[in-house]
Amino acid sequence: MTGSPNRNRQAERREATRREVVETAWDIARAEGLACVTLREIADRIGMRPPSLYTHFESKNAVFDAMFADAYQQLYEEFAAFDLTGSPRAVLDQIATVFFDFATADIARYQLMFQRTLPGFTPSASAYEVSRRLYDLLENAMRTAGVTDPDDLDLWTAIHAGLTSQQLANDPGGDRWRRQLVRVVDMFCDAAQVPDTFPDRST
Structure with missing residues (x-):
C-alpha cells in the first residue's frame, strides 16, 4: 500500500503551482524589480496560459500578497x-x-x-x-x-x-x-x- 488514503493530490498540486508562481515572481523581482512582475511574464516563465494562472491568483496584487x-x-x-x-x-x-x-x-x-x-x-x-x-x-x-x-x-x-x-x-x-x-x-x-x-x- 502506498501513500495515504486521505491525501488530497489535487490540493497538493494546486499548492505546488502557487509556490512555483510565487518563486517565479521573486525571480522576476530580483532581476528586474517589483514593478516588472506581471501575470503574463510569470505565465510565460512557467509555461502556463495566463487564463489558467487566474485560477490560482486573481490579480497581480494577489501575487504580491502571497x-x-x-x-x-x-x-x-x-x-x-x-x-x-x-x-x-x-x-x-x-x-x-x-x-x-x-x-x-x-x-x-x-x-x-x-x-x-x-x-x-x-x-x-x-x-x-x-x-x-x-x-x-x-x-x-x-x-x-x-x-x-x-x-x-x-x-x-x-x-x-x-x-x-x-x-x-x-x-x-x-x-x-x-x-x-x-x-x-x-x-x-x-x-x-x-x-x-x-x-x-x-x-
Whole structure:
C-alpha cells in the first residue's frame, strides 16, 4: 500500500503551482524589480496560459500578497530559530544582526516588506497577520532583553530601518553599515537603560 488514503493530490498540486508562481515572481523581482512582475511574464516563465494562472491568483496584487506573506514567514523563521542567550546586549546584537543580514540580502524582498513601493497594493488581513506574528515575536525578544517601553521599540525599528536603507542605497553587497551594528546597539542600550544582566527570574 502506498501513500495515504486521505491525501488530497489535487490540493497538493494546486499548492505546488502557487509556490512555483510565487518563486517565479521573486525571480522576476530580483532581476528586474517589483514593478516588472506581471501575470503574463510569470505565465510565460512557467509555461502556463495566463487564463489558467487566474485560477490560482486573481490579480497581480494577489501575487504580491502571497509574496508579502512569504517574506514575513521567512523572517519569522529566522528569528524563531535563534536562542536568546547571553547578556541583554548580546541578545540585542543578535536581533540586530539577524534583521540586518536578512534585509540586505534581497532588496526586492525588503522593498515589498517595508517600503510600500507598489501603488495600489495593500496587504490582505491574512498576509498582514504574518507580519503581526513577527512583530509579536520581536517584541517578546526585546522584552526578554529588558526593552518594554513602546517608544524604545519604535526607536529600535527606526534605527535599523535607517541602517538597512543606507546599506542598500550606498554600499550594496558591502558591510559599511553592518560594521556599525554593535556600536548602534550599545548606544541604544545606553539610551534605553537596558540592564547589563537579565533579572533574576527565580524569585
